[in-house]
Amino acid sequence: MGLDALLATVRNCRICAEAARPLPHDPRPVLQAGRTARLLIAGQAPGVRVHASGRPFTDPSGVRLRDWLGLTEATFYDPRHVAILPMGFCFPGLDAKGGDLPPRTECTPAWRTQLMAQMPRIELVVCLGGYAMRWHMGPAWPGTVDAAVKGWRGGLALTPPVIALPHPSWRNSGWLKRNPWFAAELLPDLQARVARLLGPRA
Numbered sequence: 001m002g003l004d005a006l007l008a009t010v011r012n013c014r015i016c017a018e019a020a021r022p023l024p025h026d027p028r029p030v031l032q033a034g035r036t037a038r039l040l041i042a043g044q045a046p047g048v049r050v051h052a053s054g055r056p057f058t059d060p061s062g063v064r065l066r067d068w069l070g071l072t073e074a075t076f077y078d079p080r081h082v083a084i085l086p087m088g089f090c091f092p093g094l095d096a097k098g099g100d101l102p103p104r105t106e107c108t109p110a111w112r113t114q115l116m117a118q119m120p121r122i123e124l125v126v127c128l129g130g131y132a133m134r135w136h137m138g139p140a141w142p143g144t145v146d147a148a149v150k151g152w153r154g155g156l157a158l159t160p161p162v163i164a165l166p167h168p169s170w171r172n173s174g175w176l177k178r179n180p181w182f183a184a185e186l187l188p189d190l191q192a193r194v195a196r197l198l199g200p201r202a
């Protein structure tokens with residue numbers, strides 16, 4: 001199966017609607033992929049705004065993420081350059097406190113390996129959240145998001161290299177203020193790597 005056919009199949013997936021614990025709403029898988037993509041953004045799962053739009057990161061966290069990467073909106077949403085594969089493709093719903101539930105567990109074993117195999121040119125993986133870090137870092141995953149982000153240089157030794165980021169949600173603004181090295185050290189390195197992959201005006 002080629003990538004276009006695989007993406008069509010994934011976008012019509014209803015695994016989590018037919019599970020023992022079904023989604024509380026109709027599935028709407030949200031992802032972006034292209035065979036020539038060189039940058040992969042591996043996130044958690046779509047939020048309620050992305051579920052409504054059907055497009056990844058159409059929320060304030062997307063604005064911050066594009067700023068961190070040094071990418072224009074046009075390049076960010078160009079599947080020839082950037083793949084966006086959350087660990088769960090559908091909005092998982094809300095918990096009792098109004099926060100997003102964890103990504104559904106059905107997506108990863110059903111689709112992730114197949115999708116990765118269709119993108120042979122990925123040269124950098126940007127991971128947001130522990131679920132993505134655990135999958136893409138494998139044995140190098142240190143066990144917590146905080147440890148992975150603070151030890152971000154260790155992920156560069158992987159194939160393909162992985163850079164672990166905190167989630168770009170504005171709820172993490174306090175963490176960013178307490179860790180000024182993130183903006184001073186990690187982001188310039190990340191932006192330089194992205195520019196080398198996609199071009200300085202991306």
